[in-house]
Amino acid sequence: MAMGFCDDVKAAAEQIAAAPEITIISHIDADGISCEAILSQAVSRLEIPVKSVFVRQLEPLTMPQVPDDPSLKVFADLGAGQQNLMHERGFSEKDVLIIDHHVSQPCEREYTQVNCHPYGHTRMSAAGVSYLVAKELDDANIDLAQLAVIGNVGDMMAREKCGLVGPARDIIVEDGVRHGSVDVRKKDLNCYGTATRPVHLSLAYNDDPFVRGISNNPEAARQFLKKLGIRQQAPDGRWYVWEELSDDDRRTIISALAQQLMANGEKTDRLLAETYRFPGEIPRTPLRNAQEYATLLNACGRWSKPQVGGAILRGDRGTAYRDAEHMLNNHRAILRELLQYIVDRGVKELEYLQWLHVGGKYPDTIVGIGAGMALSKLNAKKPILIMCEVPEDRNLTKVSMRTTERIVEKGIDLQKALSEASAEYGGGGGGHKIAAGAYIPKPAEEEFVIRVNRILGEQFAAKDPGNR
CATH class of the missing domain: 3.10.310.40 (Diaminopimelate Epimerase; Chain A, domain 1)
Incomplete structure (x- = not known):
């Protein structure tokens, strides 16, 4: 990492450690929810009182949600581009710490900021920056690396390069692997739903890359697998998901998809991706890999319950997880309706x-x-x-x-x-x-x-x- 960025991370950790109390203000998406879970746990482990506020956007309408009290205000996954609002609210430099990855806007007052973007680390999310600060506070916070992987993937940091790169890959993913909470598949199928969707539906609903004759056509995808001799259902009738297939079956499918792309004159550069699984989570659940976990968190945030997502990141697999599953099902149903509305209109x-x-x-x-x-x-x-x-x-x-x-x-x-x-x-x-x-x-x-x-x-x- 750039030396200046390392200095900023260290300064942020020192400011947090010296604070008598802290308020975390974070965004409602998967990245923001992950930021809050990382930072609040790291702060709590220092026995510093901490409370959290989630906002869907930092704007004049939401600024009143930020308490005017003696606590250090830690803005996570937002704030870099809204420093003028903090200035207008009357917050001094010592009142504020910004942990972000968005483009920073100039302000009359220079608030302390740790932001990867000015240092060229443009493919790391705020959860990644939050994790680096947490690790600077205490190396024992390596258990939070998994949460940072989820936040990065949820914020599409892995999408452009078909995998995380830079510090997000070299430090955060590697820490997760060392801790044992993250499992990396370097050349996996670039496809969503590999832990929860029947294989043919994962292929049919995937459009990156778009495979003619398979994408947007579940029945064609099922026939495609059948012709390859892939067993798609267990003896009890349950549909297999991608991660349950044998290595040989996965290789057969990937090879056939590559041939299909080339036959249509399409590139195969986006067919494979590095993926991140969580072996400690229950198989066939959205918690099993970074992409689906992030979708679950997004469902919580988009339906105004980011705290539920935060509870899951802290390990709640009871009430919070059941609530999140319900929101995820509703989230998907509304998105399908919205998608159809856009296409029809x-x-x-x-x-x-x-x-x-x-x-x-x-x-x-x-x-x-x-x-x-x-x-x-x-x-x-x-x-x-x-x-x-x-x-x-x-x-x-x-x-x-x-x-x-x-x-x-x-x-x-x-x-x-x-x-x-x-x-x-x-x-x-x-x-x-x-x-x-x-x-x-x-x-x-x-x-x-x-x-x-x-x-x-x-x-x-x-x-x-x-x-x-």
Whole structure:
């Protein structure tokens, strides 16, 4: 790691250790929930009083949730781009510590910050930074590495390179392996649902890579496996999941998928990925691997119960886990409905993006996820922009954007596009190259879409002048 970043991690740990009491303010997604679980446990082990507050976005509407008391305010997975709000609230430099991985915005007051992004560690999430701080506090916190892996994978840090890289891989994953809580498969199938879905459904619902004749077609996927001679069901009729298959069967399937891709002139570079399993968890549950565990946490956060996700990360396999399973089932049902709504209603296409407005029909916490899921059923060559109402303020509109790794490789950066465009209309945005969000004034909606389209066109042209 960069020396300056190591110094920042050490300074953050020292500030935490010296605090008489701490309040953690974290985001509601898998990364934020993981941050809170890592930091709160590390702080509690120092016998420092700690309480937590979850917010879905750090904005003027949610700042009152941050207590005005003598505690050190530790902002995790947010704060780097909202330091002006802390300044306006009257927090001094000694009141605040920011642990983040998003692009930092300048502020009159310089708050202590440990952020991997300025040091070039752009593929590590805030849970990864939180873990490094926790480990600096005490090497015994190595048991929290598993939580950091979940947060990183949940925040799509493994998606672009088909596995974690940099400090997230070299330090955090390796610590998890040393501890025995993380098991790494270096060349596994790049597919979701390998612990819980029947194999044919995992293949059919996967679109990265998109395999013609199999993706989006469960029956075709089942026939594909049947022709390969793969036993798909146990004697009792139970469908096998990917991780239950023999190594030979897995190799046979991967080889056949590679042939299918090449036969259609497609690349095979995204067929395999490094995956992270948790051998201490019960087989055939979402807790068994990082991807599905993160989805469970996201379900808790998106349905306003991030504390339930935090309890699971702390080991609750009773009431909290049952509640989370219920939320996960509801989460999936609503997402399927949203996906169908997007496909049925259709999108409006501009030169460099496709977009639609869902009004107040679906919660603003899930529309971005639905947009990402819809890409394979729409035009995956164009980023998708989806708008929805904000229940707490009808004068605002929430904007979510998603794209694919292939489009990011062509120069697209959704975070920059939304940040730039939203700022021009008095709003604010952030996120990552592949997934980003923003809030804008409702009257600016149509102009905003046109402006984002123009910015994306400039990004395409900057990478390849032939796109002008």
